[in-house]
Amino acid sequence: MNCNVFTVLHLRANGQFSCGCDTGHEINLGAASAQSDWTVQGLFASRGYCLVRAMFRRGYAPWGGICTRCVAYQPDVPFAYDRPEKRLKQVQFEPSFACALRCPSCPRAELAPSRPGPVFLSLAIWRRVLQSLRDEHYEVGSFLTTGLGDPLTHPQLEDFIETIREYFPTSPITVNTNANYRLADVFPRGSYPDRLLVSVDGLNQRSYEQYRINGDVATALEFMRDARRVSGRRPAVEWKYILFRHNDSDEELIAAQRKAEELDVDSLQFVFTHTKEKSLRYSPANVGDLPIVWRGTYPDGTCHLRFRRTEPTALTPNDSDAQRGSSPPRRARIQVDSVQRWAGRLIVRGWAMGTDGSRPRRMLVQPDNDPPVEARIGLVREDVWQAYPALENRTSGFDAMVALPTSLSGAQVEITVTYESIHSDPIRFPVIYDLGPAVRRSRQAPAALHLPQG
Ligand SMILES: C[S@@+](CC[C@H](N)C(=O)[O-])C[C@H]1O[C@@H](n2cnc3c(N)ncnc32)[C@H](O)[C@@H]1O
Numbered sequence: 001m002n003c004n005v006f007t008v009l010h011l012r013a014n015g016q017f018s019c020g021c022d023t024g025h026e027i028n029l030g031a032a033s034a035q036s037d038w039t040v041q042g043l044f045a046s047r048g049y050c051l052v053r054a055m056f057r058r059g060y061a062p063w064g065g066i067c068t069r070c071v072a073y074q075p076d077v078p079f080a081y082d083r084p085e086k087r088l089k090q091v092q093f094e095p096s097f098a099c100a101l102r103c104p105s106c107p108r109a110e111l112a113p114s115r116p117g118p119v120f121l122s123l124a125i126w127r128r129v130l131q132s133l134r135d136e137h138y139e140v141g142s143f144l145t146t147g148l149g150d151p152l153t154h155p156q157l158e159d160f161i162e163t164i165r166e167y168f169p170t171s172p173i174t175v176n177t178n179a180n181y182r183l184a185d186v187f188p189r190g191s192y193p194d195r196l197l198v199s200v201d202g203l204n205q206r207s208y209e210q211y212r213i214n215g216d217v218a219t220a221l222e223f224m225r226d227a228r229r230v231s232g233r234r235p236a237v238e239w240k241y242i243l244f245r246h247n248d249s250d251e252e253l254i255a256a257q258r259k260a261e262e263l264d265v266d267s268l269q270f271v272f273t274h275t276k277e278k279s280l281r282y283s284p285a286n287v288g289d290l291p292i293v294w295r296g297t298y299p300d301g302t303c304h305l306r307f308r309r310t311e312p313t314a315l316t317p318n319d320s321d322a323q324r325g326s327s328p329p330r331r332a333r334i335q336v337d338s339v340q341r342w343a344g345r346l347i348v349r350g351w352a353m354g355t356d357g358s359r360p361r362r363m364l365v366q367p368d369n370d371p372p373v374e375a376r377i378g379l380v381r382e383d384v385w386q387a388y389p390a391l392e393n394r395t396s397g398f399d400a401m402v403a404l405p406t407s408l409s410g411a412q413v414e415i416t417v418t419y420e421s422i423h424s425d426p427i428r429f430p431v432i433y434d435l436g437p438a439v440r441r442s443r444q445a446p447a448a449l450h451l452p453q454g
């Protein structure tokens, strides 16, 4: 049996290390300290971690029912961490145990009277932990705020982020928040994490506040808008929308996607939960029925449901070589980088511009003979700009989401990309893709139409 307790550290606001999982988050494995003789090596040699190691080695779950109910517990996997690892997948930390909201299924308020120690994680302790990790040559895959409470209630959140960058400059940092704050108040120096995961379950105040009690949806939306507009090192903004029975109408889900597009966030997750308020309309069983209308939306699930985000399947261009011969008028370059099949939809990504670098007026994407869909254009493509610097076009990218044709005649689909400009007739670029068998690749050979300049 195995679990990830030796590769994912979980530091709570009171300075205790605990199991990071849901059932074991109140188990103390050891304590951190700001003293210069405190070390991570010493932590892994402390009583709590020794007990876990000894029990797993003998084939027993260290905390009985707490372990067997835990999603991180792997009863059939051999114990992998007999010797301490120098590679930590993640360091999770809880900057603050305080929160102004009262979400009904969050155990924070109930645990507050009995949780010992400070509510805010000490910056001195945090610095000592990071220094020890670095001095002992640990690699840290990423940093994530987690646990209970909201990290943005900590008055020194920027110091926490800056300290991580000082010791582990290349490890990405994610902060998960309810975003009921003004961005500028929390990050006055502009020290943002790499990623903001923003919990906003609903678009309308009436539905939002049924779970996010005391919360204000307008403030949370404004927080995301502001985060997208910052200059310099801009954080990725992911909107996390938990599907409850009070916020799962198709109207609200579609409106939330329109809002996500308008706010220009990087993605919108519709999350299935296991808690009692969960949606009765949508679950992992009918994920394909979710009304997904925006290319940045994807479904996800809490770990209890063991539902993993459905990975898009990359399609293989079938005979793009043959099509290279059938040249349309010589006034544009069009490239389809990828076509991915996902939850009954096709996501098409690529770039296009006139051979003089000019922008299209609009672009259309059409699967087989279905009605064409207008693509989003003007997306930043630094790689294309670097390849053709003289054309001075940094925003040649496009993407579109289209439904799989209803009347698929076989294992292929024809995607036609149409480039429209004010200078010429529309230029059509059709590519045939194989729909199966499933090809799982992150990158695929681009289907390209390169026309000589001029
Ligand atoms: C305890 S919260 C702490 C972070 C922050 N206060 C927030 O709410 O985003 C940790 C995570 O639990 C999620 N969460 C809260 N209630 C949930 C529920 N009923 N089902 C699934 N996840 C939930 C939050 O969205 C958040 O991502």
Ligand code: SF4
Binding pocket: 099, 100, 101, 102, 103, 106, 107, 108, 148, 149, 150, 178
């Ligand atoms: S906002 Fe987060 S920490 Fe606060 S009550 Fe809700 S789930 Fe818990």
